[in-house]
Amino acid sequence: xxxxxxxxxxxxxxxxxxxxxxxxxxxxxxxxxxxxxxxxxxxxxxxxxxxxxxxxxxxxxxxxxxxxxxxxxxxxxxxxxxxxxxxxxxxxxxxxxxxxxxxxxxx
Numbered sequence: 001x002x003x004x005x006x007x008x009x010x011x012x013x014x015x016x017x018x019x020x021x022x023x024x025x026x027x028x029x030x031x032x033x034x035x036x037x038x039x040x041x042x043x044x045x046x047x048x049x050x051x052x053x054x055x056x057x058x059x060x061x062x063x064x065x066x067x068x069x070x071x072x073x074x075x076x077x078x079x080x081x082x083x084x085x086x087x088x089x090x091x092x093x094x095x096x097x098x099x100x101x102x103x104x105x106x107x
Contacts, residue, residue, distance in 0.1 A: 002068040003043045005055070012059050029054040
């Protein structure tokens with residue numbers, strides 16, 4: 001899934017995280033500055049469904065406007081792959097991540 005909060009907010013004339021944070025607080029969802037920063041500019045690892053409801057209510061949008069499916073990123077089970085696809089899938093190199101979630105530069 002791709003997190004699309006910033007674009008969904010911009011399409012509704014909300015350009016600053018602090019503005020959205022204030023609007024969410026008016027609806028009963030208090031978010032810390034750090035968490036708001038992560039929601040605004042990052043890709044959250046998880047979000048409560050109740051929080052997502054409030055975000056969608058404030059933005060006047062649906063979940064599909066905030067979360068965009070990326071089915072191509074999902075790997076198929078080995079039984080559905082051809083031998084060539086399985087060999088390519090086995091060779092995928094994943095860059096290690098720093099603690100802040102960013103990839104390390106290539107060696």
